[in-house]
Amino acid sequence: MNISRECYLCIYKQTLNLTKRLGLDENKASEILRGVGGILSKYGLNVTPPEIAAEVYEFISKATGIEDPFSKEKEAAIKEALKFKDILKKRLEESKDRLYDACKIAVAGNVIDLGVHQEYDLQEELRNIFNINFKHNDYDVFIEQLKKAKNIVYLGDNAGENVFDEILIKELKNYVSDIYYFTRGKPVINDITVKDLKGLEINNLAEVINSGVDTPGFHLNRADKKAKELFFEADLVISKGMGNFECLFGECEREMFYLFKVKCEVVARACGADVGDYVFLKNDK
Amino acid sequence: MNISRECYLCIYKQTLNLTKRLGLDENKASEILRGVGGILSKYGLNVTPPEIAAEVYEFISKATGIEDPFSKEKEAAIKEALKFKDILKKRLEESKDRLYDACKIAVAGNVIDLGVHQEYDLQEELRNIFNINFKHNDYDVFIEQLKKAKNIVYLGDNAGENVFDEILIKELKNYVSDIYYFTRGKPVINDITVKDLKGLEINNLAEVINSGVDTPGFHLNRADKKAKELFFEADLVISKGMGNFECLFGECEREMFYLFKVKCEVVARACGADVGDYVFLKNDK
Numbered sequence: 001m002n003i004s005r006e007c008y009l010c011i012y013k014q015t016l017n018l019t020k021r022l023g024l025d026e027n028k029a030s031e032i033l034r035g036v037g038g039i040l041s042k043y044g045l046n047v048t049p050p051e052i053a054a055e056v057y058e059f060i061s062k063a064t065g066i067e068d069p070f071s072k073e074k075e076a077a078i079k080e081a082l083k084f085k086d087i088l089k090k091r092l093e094e095s096k097d098r099l100y101d102a103c104k105i106a107v108a109g110n111v112i113d114l115g116v117h118q119e120y121d122l123q124e125e126l127r128n129i130f131n132i133n134f135k136h137n138d139y140d141v142f143i144e145q146l147k148k149a150k151n152i153v154y155l156g157d158n159a160g161e162n163v164f165d166e167i168l169i170k171e172l173k174n175y176v177s178d179i180y181y182f183t184r185g186k187p188v189i190n191d192i193t194v195k196d197l198k199g200l201e202i203n204n205l206a207e208v209i210n211s212g213v214d215t216p217g218f219h220l221n222r223a224d225k226k227a228k229e230l231f232f233e234a235d236l237v238i239s240k241g242m243g244n245f246e247c248l249f250g251e252c253e254r255e256m257f258y259l260f261k262v263k264c265e266v267v268a269r270a271c272g273a274d275v276g277d278y279v280f281l282k283n284d285k
Numbered sequence: 286m287n288i289s290r291e292c293y294l295c296i297y298k299q300t301l302n303l304t305k306r307l308g309l310d311e312n313k314a315s316e317i318l319r320g321v322g323g324i325l326s327k328y329g330l331n332v333t334p335p336e337i338a339a340e341v342y343e344f345i346s347k348a349t350g351i352e353d354p355f356s357k358e359k360e361a362a363i364k365e366a367l368k369f370k371d372i373l374k375k376r377l378e379e380s381k382d383r384l385y386d387a388c389k390i391a392v393a394g395n396v397i398d399l400g401v402h403q404e405y406d407l408q409e410e411l412r413n414i415f416n417i418n419f420k421h422n423d424y425d426v427f428i429e430q431l432k433k434a435k436n437i438v439y440l441g442d443n444a445g446e447n448v449f450d451e452i453l454i455k456e457l458k459n460y461v462s463d464i465y466y467f468t469r470g471k472p473v474i475n476d477i478t479v480k481d482l483k484g485l486e487i488n489n490l491a492e493v494i495n496s497g498v499d500t501p502g503f504h505l506n507r508a509d510k511k512a513k514e515l516f517f518e519a520d521l522v523i524s525k526g527m528g529n530f531e532c533l534f535g536e537c538e539r540e541m542f543y544l545f546k547v548k549c550e551v552v553a554r555a556c557g558a559d560v561g562d563y564v565f566l567k568n569d570k
Contacts, residue, residue, distance in 0.1 A: 009301045035326065
């Protein structure tokens with residue numbers, strides 16, 4: 001999915017917010033906003049949003065000397081998400097359709113974007129999650145394909161969200177033997193990396209894969225050879241979150257299921273939904 | 286007043302909005318957002334916001350071939366403002382302090398920023414205007430100086446607002462013989478120019494001056510020789526609106542009175558007020 005005009009401003013806004021979150025002084029903030037202005041000036045409409053974001057966040061890391069500017073936020077988001085795990089598992093035990101409800105739990109986790117600032121939203125999100133309706137609900141096709149599958153590639157998204165993915169993955173394990181949980185190859189925004197998952201249960205349920213991508217979304221050209229092979233050879237691919245959708249939608253022929261919450265107008269237009277909608281969409285091959 | 290980090294984003298946001306208002310297609314919008322990214326990348330913190338805005342809006346004019354992108358909005362804002370003129374004049378006739386209330390009317394006009402999109406706000410603004418309290422209320426000093434003055438330079442701001450300035454200027458004419466109403470030297474955003482004032486009553490009350498500035502604020506270095514002379518020799522200067530404040534506050538030694546509504550955090554911080562406050566501030570010489 002290529003960028004739209006709004007993406008330039010969105011990335012610039014993220015930059016300003018980050019200069020504040022990192023407590024940078026006005027001079028450093030100005031240096032960064034000038035640098036990002038220069039980066040934005042280079043990109044036409046023929047790129048995906050995460051490709052620009054990758055260069056922008058790498059520039060910010062270098063200019064500040066902070067390799068992982070969101071490390072604290074990521075840690076806090078995972079900690080926060082873990083608080084809900086037992087309650088959600090209990091809710092699942094009472095469920096009449098465990099797999100479907102686990103999909104809903106996983107997509108609810110997608111509300112986490114910068115974790116700690118959205119605690120209330122997460123709680124609210126989880127309260128209502130079993131009553132939501134998916135836009136583009138391709139769950140029936142999904143379950144048919146799942147029954148025939150032996151392995152799954154699951155493209156992870158943000159830190160914190162992984163806890164809810166874990167609940168869905170546990171259910172998926174009743175159907176398939178192998179699940180590959182893809183993470184980013186290096187810290188970018190608050191996206192999940194192998195390091196962030198250390199000590200978590202998901203390591204016992206799935207094979208955690210460092211995809212190699214430095215983009216906040218699974219961009220094929222940036223992926224490791226092994227990750228690419230697994231991706232193309234998998235019986236089933238679940239692409240979680242907006243960043244992965246932005247990198248893959250319209251850019252990749254292989255069949256997959258997108259599972260995410262729509263958080264901006266550009267993605268809403270691209271997938272024919274409204275901001276706030278939950279999407280369970282099988283791409284047209 | 287120099288820019289803060291927020292100004293970069295604000296100008297970029299204005300750019301995006303303008304690409305939409307002008308109905309530009311995605312390719313043209315991208316070209317403009319890239320160009321403005323490049324412009325922003327050049328400016329450090331040692332400039333006023335209107336200096337960057339001047340380059341940005343000139344670039345947009347050239348890139349689109351539209352010399353005055355806000356001409357329709359300006360015309361509509363003046364038309365809208367004129368609807369309120371008789372009502373406000375009548376309210377003034379019943380006033381116990383005509384001059385003070387006329388100052389309030391003038392500052393209420395400062396709510397107009399892009400005119401037509403804010404019709405309801407203008408109506409609401411005018412409904413409550415006589416009950417407002419000024420932040421930094423230097424009206425008492427102002428009236429003392431007015432009683433001794435023979436002429437006034439009045440720095441105009443946006444189109445539409447001029448109608449309310451006119452009401453104040455009519456009152457000021459009871460005190461002084463000569464009033465110079467300064468406009469911008471060329472179209473920039475929705476700021477008032479000599480051309481926009483054609484046929485309006487203000488031409489009979491004040492001498493309308495083309496200040497020569499191409500910035501959306503009275504920037505001394507950009508002003509004509511004559512405008513500069515009038516400005517420095519005037520017995521009293523009223524600087525209307527945020528753009529003029531941004532260009533002059535802390536940049537110019539001469540005594541003057543700033544009259545405006547605070548519309549952003551950066552200006553709020555600079556003048557020690559909150560967003561939404563009305564300011565009647567004498568600068569420290």
